[in-house]
Amino acid sequence: MNIPLVLHTLGNLLIFFSCILLVPLGVSLVYGMEAEIWAFMSSILASAIMGVLFKGLFKSQSEDITIRESFAIVAFWWMSCAFFGALPYWLSGECTTFCDAYFESMSGLTTTGATIFSDVEILPHGILFWRSMSQWLGGMGIVVFFVAVLPAIGVGGHKLFSVEAPGPTTDKIKPRIAQTAKILWMIYLSLTAIVILLYWLGGMEIFDSICHAFATVSTGGFSTKNQSIEAFNSLFIEYVAIAFAFIAACNFILHYQCVTGQFKKITGNAEFRLFVSILLFVICCITLALFFFDSSSYNGGVKDAKYESLGGALRYAAFQVVSITTSTGFCNADFDQWPNCCRFFLILVMFIGGCAGSTAGGMKVARIMLLFKSSARELVHLLRPRAIMHVKLSGKPVSEEILTNTLGFVVLYLGIFGVFSIILTIFGTEPVTAFSAVASMMNNVGPALADAGASKTYGDIAYPCKWILIFSMLLGRLEIYTVVLIFLPITWKK
Secondary structure, three states: OOHHHHHHHHHHHHHHHHHHOHHHHHHHHHHOOHHHHHHHHHHHHHHHHHHHHHHHHOOOOOOOOOHHHHHHHHHHHHHHHHHHHHHHHHHOOOOOOHHHHHHHHHHHHOOOOOOOOOOHHHOOHHHHHHHHHHHHHHHHOHHHHHHHHOHHHOOOHHHHHHHHOOOOOOOOOOOOHHHHHHHHHHHHHHHHHHHHHHHHHOOOOHHHHHHHHHHHHOOOOOOOOOOHHHHHOOHHHHHHHHHHHHHHOOOHHHHHHHHOOOHHHHHOOHHHHHHHHHHHHHHHHHHHHHHHOOOOOOHHHOOOHHHOOHHHHHHHHHHHHHHHHOOOOOOOOOHHHOOHHHHHHHHHHHHHOOOOOOOOOOOOHHHHHHHHHHHHHHHHHHHOOOOOOOOEEOOEEOOHHHHHHHHHHHHHHHHHHHHHHHHHHHOOOOHHHHHHHHHHHHOOOOOOOHHHOOOOOOOOOOHHHHHHHHHHHHHHHOOOHHHHHOOOHHHHOO
């Protein structure tokens, strides 16, 4: 492990991160909140100084970033971003403890959208803007952003890109990884601009439309309203949120293929077809459950009027299923009051998540496909031991290395989920809250069930549990391996 190279690269990234914080500072200056302005200025200064120190004190003769350095840079970079991104919350006094500030910052950067604030509407505009902007940066991936704009880290850029990009495989649009990163960010920027315009046309104020657009295309879920999207009570706004959360949860390679007119590749993509099928199936099931079940889950036994019509049930079911599956986490209803079968479906789709190579969380549809196809192949091998069969994805054979990686990922994922859930219950967290909260954090969704439900926050969770949930967010966003590897001695050996 070339530690000087790791720290030198982190220095470059921290200097650039301090420049990013100038944007919410500008918003604070526009609205003139003194404590907030001082908090952002201090955070910018702290990040810049640390970056200059790392860059100046640590230099390496070799500039070749190996896979070991890539894992270390990406993992420590996200932790550092969360640290300096937490300072505005803490120094402004909006968060009384650094743990709460770090929770909010990590939640934003990992696009989880879980919050400790019980009343976000009283927060200053600069803080609200930073919450949403941090999700927007984390959605595509902060390192991917720097690979696109910083030639200084062009060396080893593919390794950094591969480590941070979500999914079992990393596809490139162009031969050079910097070109791929730039194209991805151009698509991302275009989607953001379109959503801002549509939200504004739907009746949102321009500030709200920008913040919600950031949260939509990043599948983050932070809102400027306590009731999330439900506060606007607009079918048009809900349609926009559903449509673009779905688009953002599709592989960005498909976006490029759509722009370049390669529609056959889109319709022939097996992961995309399964993703759509899962959404439609779960929407139908929950719609029927909301419409037909007269459960005690509804207002003490009285069915909510908004579910009395099939159209009403479909509206709320479709929104929540897409929002939860894509890990966006917006709410237009308190789904924790729905029948248990609906709550079960929502927890299930949390784990499935969106497509590989998207801003969505979860284990990814591609991994679920590979897992089932690999299992089916093993069953056939029991009957026909000499048969040679390849697992294929969209007609292309998948290497045994990727299949092994996928199996290991799922085992680690579920194992860590179980251990963390048990730890939360040890600290006194109610079991349903514990299991659903860890599931929500690891899948970067946001809202969970019970004490962490759609109408609740994470503010009252015990501090040791908050640190577990913070770590769960990071594990989910960087997809387990990147974070776990930095704790193994073999990673640091020369």
